[in-house]
Amino acid sequence: MYTTSTAFLDALQEAGVSYIFANFGSDHPAIIEALANAKARGRSLPRLVTCPNEMVALSAAHGFAQVTGRAQAVVVHVECGTQSLGGAVHNAANGRIPALIFAGASPFTQRGEMFGSRNEYIHWIQDVRDQRGLVRGYVKHDNEIRTGHNVKQIVRRAMQAAHSDPQGPVYLVGAREVMEQPLNEEERESHSIPLSASALAPADAAYVANMLTDAKMPVVVTSYLGRRKAAVPELVALCQRLAVGVIESVPCCMNYPQNDPMYQANQWNEALQNPLLAEADVVLIIDSDVPWIPTINQPSPSARIVHIDVDPLKERMPLWSFPVERSYRADAATALRQINDILQAMPVNPQVDRRRSRLVTAHNERRRLLRAKEPLADPAGVVTPEALTTAVRERLDLDALVVNEGISNYKTIIDHLELSRPGSMLCSGAGSLGYNGGAAIGAKLARPDQFVACLTGDGSYMFSAPSTVHWMARHYETPFLQVIYNNRGWKSPKLSTQALRPNGAAGRRDGIGVEFDPPPDYAGIAAAAGGAFARTIKRAGELHQALDEAFDVVRTERRCAVLDVWLQAL
Known part of the structure; x- marks a missing residue:
C-alpha cells in the first residue's frame, strides 16, 4: 500500500x-x-x-x-x-x-x-x-x-x-x-531549490573596498564566516593584500588559518580589552552574532564599523545593538569576492607594508607565548589543557575533523590546535551542552574515511547522553576519539560568578553546587555501552602512551576510544 x-x-x-x-x-x-x-x-x-x-x-x-x-x-x-x-x-x-x-x-x-x-x-x-x-x-x-x-x-x-x-x-x-492515508503512487517531483546566495550592491562593495584601502589600522572581526568554506580563501586574499588583522569573536568554526600572520587572536568571555580592536580605525564585522562584549571590550568610539552578515538583523535576538555605520545582508564568500575584485584594480596604500610588519611581529609573539604553555609538566603532576590539546594536535591527520565542545577550554583548544583547513572544526554554535557525541556520529557518517576527534568538557560529556552515543557509534560503525577535559565540575558557572562578583563568597570557596568530585567513570560508561577503548589519565606521564593506543584503536580496530583526562580540579 x-x-x-x-x-x-x-x-x-x-x-x-x-x-x-x-x-x-x-x-x-x-x-x-x-x-x-x-x-x-x-x-x-x-x-x-x-x-x-x-x-x-x-x-x-x-x-x-x-x-x-x-x-x-x-x-x-x-x-x-x-x-x-x-x-x-x-x-x-x-x-x-x-x-x-x-x-x-x-x-x-x-x-x-x-x-x-x-x-x-x-x-x-x-x-x-x-x-x-x-x-x-x-x-x-x-x-x-x-x-x-x-x-x-x-x-x-x-x-x-x-x-x-x-x-x-x-x-x-x-x-x-x-x-496512514492510502494514496495512488505519484510521479517523482523535483524539490524546491533554496534561494541563491545574496551579493552586495556594486556601490556598496566599492564603499567597503575604499574604506579598507584608506584605513590606517583596519581589522576584521568574525565568528562563523568559516561555515561557508569558500569564504575563507576570499578573506585570506583580502587580508594578505591589505595587511588586515583578523580577530575571531567566540568562533564556532575555522574562520581563518592560524598559521597565517594576519591571524591575531580569538576572544571569548575573558575580561580583557583587545588592543588591536581598540586601535582600529575601521572594523569590518563579517558573520558574527557578538563581535565583542561592550562592557569589557570594544573598538574606539571614533572607529568606522561596517557589518556584512548572512543574518544582519539578528531577528531572533530581541536585544542586539552595535554601532555600525552600514549593515548589509550578503553571503560572506560572495561579498568578499566582490570586494577582492575591486581591490585588484586599486593601488595599494603605501602604509600596508609597515602595518604588515607590525602584524607579523604580533602574530609571532602570540605563537611564542602559546608554545611556552605546551610542554607537559612533571610526569607525576596533572595534565594541563594546553599540553593535552598539543598532544592531540601532534597526532591528528591533516584532514581530521575536530568536534569541539570544550566549554571553559574552548579558547585553549582553538589556540593550541592551530587549525588551518576550512571545515576542520565543528562547534554547536550555541549554548545547549551535549552536542558533541551526536555531532561526532553525524560527522563520521558524512565522512567515513576521515578521522573524527571529539574534545569535550566533563559537564558537556554528561549532557551528551554518552550511553546512547556509544551504543549508536558501535551499532552504526562510526568510530571516533573522544577526549574528556575533566576538571571535575562545571567550571563555566563558577567563572561567571567570579566575573560578576570577584570578591564574593562563592568565588572564594568550594562546594557551591558545580562540582562532580569524585566523578563518574566517564570512560567506563562508553566501554559498557559501546565497547569503547577506555582509559582514565590522572598523571601527565600517562598521557602520551594512552593517546597512542587510543588513536591506534580508532584507526585500526575501528571502534571508539574515550580518554578521561584529569585536569586541575575546580
Missing part, C-alpha cells in the same frame, strides 16, 4: 536526505510499515538510524549538515519527543543548521472513525493545544501535514526554507490518521 508516509519518505529521498535519525513512538506505525515495505521490495530510501535519545538524534543531523551542507531528517514522538529535542533545536537554530524535524501528533479521532484512530491511553494525554508552538520560537518554518495529496509539496517547501540563508531547522507534524 502506498500511503502518506510512503510519499513522505519518498519526498525525503528526492530532496537528497541520506539519513533519518529516528526515535519512534505510537504515532509512527505508518512510517515504520513504509520503511519495512521499502526494505522488503528493495526500494531506495534514506537510511534509518535508531536514536535512543532525541538530543543525540538532532545533534547527529547537526554534525552531518555541518560537514555536507545538507539537511537530514529527524523523526520524534509527538510533543514528548519534541520537548526532548529542546536543547538541540536551540543549537540548530542559533548555529543556522538546516534540518527537517518530523513529529507525529496524537490521533484526532477516538471511536474508529478513521484508520489510525486512538487505541492507547497516551493518545489522550499527549494531545496538546499547540504542539508546533513548542519550537516555533526556534525553527524557520513549521507546518502540519493535513492530507497525503500534497505531502511532497509540504516537504519541498520545508526543505527550501531550511536551506535558504539564514539556514535553520524546520518542523513538520502529522497525525496518525493522515500518515
Whole structure:
C-alpha cells in the first residue's frame, strides 16, 4: 500500500536526505510499515538510524549538515519527543543548521472513525493545544501535514526554507490518521531549490573596498564566516593584500588559518580589552552574532564599523545593538569576492607594508607565548589543557575533523590546535551542552574515511547522553576519539560568578553546587555501552602512551576510544 508516509519518505529521498535519525513512538506505525515495505521490495530510501535519545538524534543531523551542507531528517514522538529535542533545536537554530524535524501528533479521532484512530491511553494525554508552538520560537518554518495529496509539496517547501540563508531547522507534524492515508503512487517531483546566495550592491562593495584601502589600522572581526568554506580563501586574499588583522569573536568554526600572520587572536568571555580592536580605525564585522562584549571590550568610539552578515538583523535576538555605520545582508564568500575584485584594480596604500610588519611581529609573539604553555609538566603532576590539546594536535591527520565542545577550554583548544583547513572544526554554535557525541556520529557518517576527534568538557560529556552515543557509534560503525577535559565540575558557572562578583563568597570557596568530585567513570560508561577503548589519565606521564593506543584503536580496530583526562580540579 502506498500511503502518506510512503510519499513522505519518498519526498525525503528526492530532496537528497541520506539519513533519518529516528526515535519512534505510537504515532509512527505508518512510517515504520513504509520503511519495512521499502526494505522488503528493495526500494531506495534514506537510511534509518535508531536514536535512543532525541538530543543525540538532532545533534547527529547537526554534525552531518555541518560537514555536507545538507539537511537530514529527524523523526520524534509527538510533543514528548519534541520537548526532548529542546536543547538541540536551540543549537540548530542559533548555529543556522538546516534540518527537517518530523513529529507525529496524537490521533484526532477516538471511536474508529478513521484508520489510525486512538487505541492507547497516551493518545489522550499527549494531545496538546499547540504542539508546533513548542519550537516555533526556534525553527524557520513549521507546518502540519493535513492530507497525503500534497505531502511532497509540504516537504519541498520545508526543505527550501531550511536551506535558504539564514539556514535553520524546520518542523513538520502529522497525525496518525493522515500518515496512514492510502494514496495512488505519484510521479517523482523535483524539490524546491533554496534561494541563491545574496551579493552586495556594486556601490556598496566599492564603499567597503575604499574604506579598507584608506584605513590606517583596519581589522576584521568574525565568528562563523568559516561555515561557508569558500569564504575563507576570499578573506585570506583580502587580508594578505591589505595587511588586515583578523580577530575571531567566540568562533564556532575555522574562520581563518592560524598559521597565517594576519591571524591575531580569538576572544571569548575573558575580561580583557583587545588592543588591536581598540586601535582600529575601521572594523569590518563579517558573520558574527557578538563581535565583542561592550562592557569589557570594544573598538574606539571614533572607529568606522561596517557589518556584512548572512543574518544582519539578528531577528531572533530581541536585544542586539552595535554601532555600525552600514549593515548589509550578503553571503560572506560572495561579498568578499566582490570586494577582492575591486581591490585588484586599486593601488595599494603605501602604509600596508609597515602595518604588515607590525602584524607579523604580533602574530609571532602570540605563537611564542602559546608554545611556552605546551610542554607537559612533571610526569607525576596533572595534565594541563594546553599540553593535552598539543598532544592531540601532534597526532591528528591533516584532514581530521575536530568536534569541539570544550566549554571553559574552548579558547585553549582553538589556540593550541592551530587549525588551518576550512571545515576542520565543528562547534554547536550555541549554548545547549551535549552536542558533541551526536555531532561526532553525524560527522563520521558524512565522512567515513576521515578521522573524527571529539574534545569535550566533563559537564558537556554528561549532557551528551554518552550511553546512547556509544551504543549508536558501535551499532552504526562510526568510530571516533573522544577526549574528556575533566576538571571535575562545571567550571563555566563558577567563572561567571567570579566575573560578576570577584570578591564574593562563592568565588572564594568550594562546594557551591558545580562540582562532580569524585566523578563518574566517564570512560567506563562508553566501554559498557559501546565497547569503547577506555582509559582514565590522572598523571601527565600517562598521557602520551594512552593517546597512542587510543588513536591506534580508532584507526585500526575501528571502534571508539574515550580518554578521561584529569585536569586541575575546580
